[in-house]
Amino acid sequence: METVFQIIGSLGLFLFGMRLMSDSLQKIAGERLRSIMRTMTGNRFKGIFSGLLVTTAVQSSSATTVMVVSFVNAGLLKLREAIGVIMGANLGTTVTAWIIAYFAFTFSLSSIALPIVGIGMIVVFAAKKQNIKTFGEFLVGFGLLFMAMSYLKDSVPDINAHPEMLEFIKSYSHLGFLSILIFLLFGVILTLVVQASAVAMAITMTMVMKGWIDFDLAAAIVLGENIGTTTTAILASMGGNTNAKRAAFAHMCFNIIGVIWMLFVFTPFTGMVNDIVNGWFSSSRAAAEAVGNVEVLRITGLTEKLALFHTMFNAINILVLVGFVPQLERLVCYIIKSKPNEKSSTPYEHLEYLSNHFNEMGELCLFEGQKEVVKLAEMSTKMFNGFTDIFQKPDEDLSDQINELRKIEEDCDKLAYALTNFFIQCTSHELSEQSTNTVVKNMVIIAELEDMSDCCYRLITLARKRYRKQFKDHMLQSPAFVQFCEEIDKFLLFAHRMLLQQNITSEDLENAIKTRTMLDKIRKSIRKEVIAEIELGAASARGGILFIEILGQCEKIGAHSMNILEALQNPSMLFAGPKIAKGQPVLQN
Template structure:
């Protein structure tokens, strides 16, 4: 018995590992496509549902999909209402795993499917073309998945050959609605334990195929799996912001409401599926099809019903998670400590991009703050200076957190293109941090000018104002380019801006040196030159950012 349990655990481990490898390979192949899919197919409720279904069908993991959705909400790439539609689609998309296992897993020789997939996949990973190589990885995962399922089939004892096992199950079956609740609880606990509805589904289908449980008992387990799978998204949201937590709660509400109405009509619904699905439900050759049909049609009907109540679901989720701004807490920012989450590095980069955009906007806000302080020498702006210094400290925290988060993302298997993107992001963060440091130096120079009562001619004040304009324009330009592909025309524009800034700095510096012939002007002009140098340095770093972004394919 002990060796049988070890064999079952080993088979499940192989199945789960195959699912992980396949999911990561598919993400590498379609990672950028998935992000484009989300951007273009969440404009209305129907398109959100379709995109969620397609995502889960491609990735073959509803847990991974819902974690991605929570991440996108946290990154403000999706609204709460859009995420609810995608979660509905994810619930429908995960039923394809049931159909794959039901149609292939128990109707064919699994070794005849698994070994060729692994063999072809291994050959593909030696190709230089990234898409082919990543496709090979997905194929290897697919083969390992079916190999694990094959071992699971052979490890679980057949009930006909072990009639003593039926006496154990007899205590839990045949008790009407009581049995439904028992197996529902088993399905919930099983999914929470394995953290994968696909693995829980494979276990359920194996138990059915071996005759351990009947169609109705397995259907109750499937309902439990629908509730248990929401735990993964809620764990993912623990390290996210308010909206991410609300999306996870919406996932729970969506599934628990569906399960509640299904439990009320459970007997009638299972009979309805029995009537519309070919073959008898108690015939083991057809039971798996009945179960897959039950899973798909239940989720489809639940979507048709609840899609009319998305605003209400969003309202309930918002009530369940209070806005932290009311609690006097800082706005949540990127978190990288997430050891309990599935690895979805290809998609997680979206959140890092959001935070880099946020840091870039902070640099421009700080520069505007410097100009405000510098041009108001007659006003005591000590509180504004403290605010700008606090912003620089916040930029340091952001830079550290984003860097750590990107390192966390690289712990997943990323494609070469995404690894190159991570490298560029890390260097962009460094340039943005330098710009924040330069701006802080400018603020300190403006503060010293105020404290030391350094007086500059009005023409010099106007010169700094005019010199700052192309730099501010440059900062707005790189903020814009962070959210799109940088073209050759963009680089030419950046070079022109940098040349304008550099030539202006040289001209203004020569004028300052000429004014220093008067000893009374030396200290004021030295401060003025320091300001020019720091502003020009910001232009240099801005050009570096554009050139780095141009390296992203």
């Protein structure tokens, strides 16, 4: 029983070390990874390359596949493109096997693992720069990972000391092809239990090293692990739409098809891997025998055989199936049929779905959140354009269009609420300094966009009131006001463009301030003219008051746009005081 708990503890430490390394790498390279993710759309080959890079960087195929399922669920990634990314993720995860084979078994890191943890902790507590602190966390995770491997090797008993266990395994290992199937099933179950293919690979390599199983049976377990690891994506897709389920199922189909063809060539394929690795070590074998270090060479050869088998299997599987991606897409669409009248997930439903899998994706989620913020800006701009269209048609009953705009305003509120919760969820996890600034910036922008959508809807209700009351004052149709609305629309489009770039230069901000000043002058000029016409009796008081209120709402929209631009440059300044455009006095009505 003590041995069992030691093995469980070693695996727990291994998982924690892997998680710490993955999180640290995401913090260090988060923005670069998000840039890679933006290139995932396109052709399947670009998707393979993206999946390979992201999975290699974060050392977790689960994070990549869950992210892909999320993208498909949101409609940001097509199913055919998603299959390419999943293929790349399968190849990227083989890097973990090489890390374990080379560092955990080839080199004796147990003696330096603890000092690495110590150095990492010193860096974490002593460093002032966040990137250096994050590198310290990476060192801690790296040290813990190989401490765990050392404990695991020591915890698993040598097979020679337990002949009864040897007899038990032999009873299943000499059944020919049936043995391959039995150990393949064991690999599936093992990965299902530990829910991490890296841990399953570490266990498999330890079993080989301790002499529990030979290379052929270990290779069969690796094939099972390739099937078992697909369950993460399957579970992640449970709350998604049909396309999300198809993407997860495509992952499973891709791996199962690969395992099926591999079983037909299993013996010659493992023989080829044997010959390749034996060729690598042929020059070292004589030297190892001379110094009596054959055991180390044997262990190194076995672990490298497994790593090479894992890599070659996934690489060849991609080469074989990459030309059949359209057929694979049709297959999963045939098996998982669309539900009648199924609607694609709304942005706010998608964000809730995304938050449920934040632990798997870490900082990579922020890219998704930023995309939805841009979507919120597009909805607000659409509402303002709807107002100008309705306002310029005072004699037409546009109730249907108004109802549609009301629905957009409700969706804006829901999306803003979901985005706020999403970014709050982000802050509950440790983020890099750059990502923390991104979260703060987006929280400020979301509040501004929500207020802007409220102002736009208020304008729509005023336009509707104008139609009901049949106000015919000529000032409501004046060229000056039409020009004013056009300039506000240009200002909104400029803010939207800067939001897409997620950056604004000092020159752009200065130009925005000049535009804001110009808009304020136009508004004041129109307001004075309206008041003068009311005093002269040329315009009705009620119509004039309604027009002045419209001007006030337009001014607020300009102010919110200016605040968004300032938040892109420095979000913290908006917490210091009233929401006033930079360099501007408090605007008077």
